[in-house]
Amino acid sequence: MSEIAKKPRPEFRNLNLFTDVRTYRLPLAALVSILHRVSGMLLFLLLPFIVWLFDTSVSSEISFGKFTAAFNVGLGILPAWFIKLVVLALIWAYLHHLAAGVRHLVLDVTHRTTKDFGRHSAVATLAFSIVLTLILGAKLFGLY
Structure with a gap:
């Protein structure tokens, strides 16, 4: 295509929240980075819950009974399905943070900063974290 026939690319200087943001396409690499x-913030904010889960699961047989009861009948006023959803969110956050961290390390070590490699590694990161979260979530909710 000649330079004259090419459609001019839109230029965004000041993004308007109501008009430009709806049509702006975020690249997959940016989505993975966000x-x-x-996921790191979620892991940090839920760190007390993670410590409680670990502590009650390994302290004694009685505390392990409390741990399993939290997943079967709930915890105080929180129903069991809510505890399972929070743990599923933690599973996704951990897996995605791990995969994206490895992706960033690979990008830093190999200096492969092409758009194509960024797109492929972003797809691999998203696929890895989502597929493993679905598998572990099915196990968490008792589907197998």
């Missing part, structure tokens, strides 16, 4: 930060 989700990496979100």
